[in-house]
Amino acid sequence: MDFYLDSADYQKITEYVEAYHIKGVTSNPTIIVKDKADILKLVEVVPKDKELFMQVISDEVEGIMAETKKLMSLGKNIIVKIPASPNGLKAIKKLKEEGIKTLATGIYSVEQALMAANCGAAYVAPYVNRICDLEMDGVKAALEIQKTFKEQQIDCKVLAASFKNLMQVKELLINGIDAVTISADLMEKLIYNKNTEYAVKDFVSAWKEYTGKDTLGL
């Protein structure tokens, strides 16, 4: 399984991506605005050996294709996210015919994921929490997509996105999802558990009392 950081926060990217074996960074226009980031600076900050997913704004086929090529010209590690709208799917198909790998974003159902994969998307991004916001089961929807792709040997990865809590992430991870992209806040919760810190404090204080040292002293 692969972990991605869903962020355009330069500091968090630098802090997490190299240190924790994170496969890359995902962004969308809202994330870039929220983190007050700049596309060129984002490209510079993400290490070249890590994938960087960036999204188009245009919803016209020609516009999507032009923006995709422009984004891709910024770096070899860039993969373009295209919303799975009617024109988005047309663009995904044309780009695939040109040998360009894309991610179909904004996926809300297995049938939509299948259509995107059929048009040639290399990745689909089901929006787990946004599906839950519609009073449906976002985790189940993402797992259904994963199961269908696996059973039918469809060459398209599931990069689940839009999480509100770690329970949603956990359910996908233990059930074999290809990849998840999570916000810096959730990533922090995944990395840091205060109970681990308490346990470590107990070990160190016992050791210090016994040896007078706060290292193994070997």
Ligand code: E4P
């Ligand atoms: C991935 O990059 C998606 O665009 C993102 O996870 C969507 O998250 P949101 O539903 O919190 O906006």
